[in-house]
Amino acid sequence: MFEKTITELSAALRAGEFSSVELTQAYLDRIKQFDGDLNSYITVDAEGALATAAEADKRIQAGETGPLIGIPIAQKDIFCTDGVKTSCGSRMLDNFIAPYDATVITRMKQAGMVMLGKTNMDEFAMGSSNETSWYGPVKNPWDLERVPGGSSGGSAASVAARLAVASTGTDTGGSIRQPAALCGITGLKPTYGRISRFGMIAFASSLDQAGTMTRSAEDSALLLQAMAGFDPADSTSADEPVPDYSATLNDDLTGLKIGLPKEYFGEGLDPEMEKTINAAVDEYKKMGAEVVEISLPNTHLAVPTYYVVAPAECSSNLSRFDGVRFGHRCEDPKDLEDLYKRSRGEGFGDEVKRRILMGAYVLSAGYYDAYYLQAQKIRHLISDDFTRAFKEVDVIMGPTTPDAPFKLGEKASDPVSMYLSDIYTIAVNLAGLPGVSIPVEPVNGLPAGLQIIGNYFAEAKLLNVAHRYQQQTDWHRAIPEGYDV
Numbered sequence: 001m002f003e004k005t006i007t008e009l010s011a012a013l014r015a016g017e018f019s020s021v022e023l024t025q026a027y028l029d030r031i032k033q034f035d036g037d038l039n040s041y042i043t044v045d046a047e048g049a050l051a052t053a054a055e056a057d058k059r060i061q062a063g064e065t066g067p068l069i070g071i072p073i074a075q076k077d078i079f080c081t082d083g084v085k086t087s088c089g090s091r092m093l094d095n096f097i098a099p100y101d102a103t104v105i106t107r108m109k110q111a112g113m114v115m116l117g118k119t120n121m122d123e124f125a126m127g128s129s130n131e132t133s134w135y136g137p138v139k140n141p142w143d144l145e146r147v148p149g150g151s152s153g154g155s156a157a158s159v160a161a162r163l164a165v166a167s168t169g170t171d172t173g174g175s176i177r178q179p180a181a182l183c184g185i186t187g188l189k190p191t192y193g194r195i196s197r198f199g200m201i202a203f204a205s206s207l208d209q210a211g212t213m214t215r216s217a218e219d220s221a222l223l224l225q226a227m228a229g230f231d232p233a234d235s236t237s238a239d240e241p242v243p244d245y246s247a248t249l250n251d252d253l254t255g256l257k258i259g260l261p262k263e264y265f266g267e268g269l270d271p272e273m274e275k276t277i278n279a280a281v282d283e284y285k286k287m288g289a290e291v292v293e294i295s296l297p298n299t300h301l302a303v304p305t306y307y308v309v310a311p312a313e314c315s316s317n318l319s320r321f322d323g324v325r326f327g328h329r330c331e332d333p334k335d336l337e338d339l340y341k342r343s344r345g346e347g348f349g350d351e352v353k354r355r356i357l358m359g360a361y362v363l364s365a366g367y368y369d370a371y372y373l374q375a376q377k378i379r380h381l382i383s384d385d386f387t388r389a390f391k392e393v394d395v396i397m398g399p400t401t402p403d404a405p406f407k408l409g410e411k412a413s414d415p416v417s418m419y420l421s422d423i424y425t426i427a428v429n430l431a432g433l434p435g436v437s438i439p440v441e442p443v444n445g446l447p448a449g450l451q452i453i454g455n456y457f458a459e460a461k462l463l464n465v466a467h468r469y470q471q472q473t474d475w476h477r478a479i480p481e482g483y484d485v
Helices: 008-017 020-038 044-063 103-111 153-160 175-184 216-225 271-286 299-320 337-349 351-365 369-388 415-422 428-432 459-472
Strands: 041-044 073-077 114-119 166-170 187-190 210-213 255-262 292-295 397-398 436-443 446-453
Touching: 008 020, 008 166, 008 216, 020 073, 020 114, 020 153, 020 166, 041 044, 041 153, 041 459, 044 271, 073 103, 073 153, 103 216, 114 153, 114 369, 153 166, 153 175, 153 415, 166 216, 175 187, 187 216, 187 415, 187 459, 210 216, 210 292, 216 369, 255 271, 255 436, 255 459, 271 351, 271 397, 271 436, 271 446, 271 459, 299 351, 299 369, 299 428, 369 428, 436 459, 446 459
Parallel strands: 073 114, 073 166, 255 292, 255 397
Antiparallel strands: 041 114, 166 210, 187 210, 187 436, 397 446, 436 446
16 A cells, blocks of 8 residues: 555556555554654644545545545645644644644645645754754654754655655755655655645745645646646736646656756765766667756856845744734733743744844845845846756756755754755755656665656656656655555
8 A cells, every 4th residue: 555656546546446545544553553663753743634534535436536635645734734833843833723724734635635634844944954943853764863954844744654645845956855865755846836825824035936845746736736737826926827747757757958067076976976867868769869968057156145034034924923913922021022932942943043043144234235235236137047057958967965864963063064965955955946856776875866856847857767767666654664554
């Protein structure tokens, strides 16, 4: 049962091999068995999941054929879910029960999916290792002494350990693709605006994007189909037609032009990682693709640009958490100033405080032009690099991360080193492009990811390119030792 993909599970449900209630209970039992070590879930909603599964069984018996009906999924705890705690991994929202559903949640419900629970994450999606959560770090199922990546580390770990068929994630600077790479799963970050952000708790509004975390590109296509589309409730939602993402999965790759940026294969990249990425590219050559060396000259500016833009937007978005209307409130405040200071001081963790301070600084009088305005200009240059590249190539490939999963605590005292783990993913968010990370040959026995970047709204092409590789290889089918029972 746990070996089956969404497509296979959907067929089995319609054939009556088992019911959605039985499938859901099996996953709930598995969560109870394994998640004590992983800590991938913050909230498990067994009662709600089984009730939804029973409704899904009725829909299937009535003849409905939607591919997602009755399929269990985990939701990152950043999406507001009516009647369920939505904490964003923070003490600030530990007592917050969302009064409405995010659009992503609504569309999943309409598709008939069963929510098992809400997954652990870096606090307010700020982190690259899932060590900043108020609920404790998530552990990588491939090695419990290593990080699963972040901020969507709980989502990635739950899929890798088969504690969910699939999960949702969000990606502000790589937070879907990086944990997908470190946990050996498929993570898709769509074009900015492709999926509604309504009801998704904001970190950096011009960068945040919801996406999918699955075992395969084929499964990602099914999830994206349900999630994508214009939403009038979100002013940043793109009013673009949604294609049939599954229809072109098997398209031939003969003549596909792959761009390899020379900046992605220089200093800082683990030689073993470079070797495994080159081996993956060779597979594409066998399928008829052409490889072209390209240059993205402003890549080295992506990390400093991101760490001006993202904290600036974070400091603005998180100002709403003041202890007045919802969220954590300090005890017995003396006055309004004391209420603000102690509620925010107690409610936020160190990484969130660090980014709020950085953001407030770069937006302050006298520094706005020198930092924030300059960063926005560089962001435009980074976007222009990609625009020029896509005039020559169809997709861009490279490593998702510079090295394999690092150990828990290894980079906790060095924020800059932690920030550099997203060096290959951040530019994609700054430009608003889609990107996917797929599992490739492990590095020193640990998961590794190939990042494929596409042009705007080219998710169908990305999924096609990813799927064809997964038809030729089995890396995406690997299960961490001890979880294959």
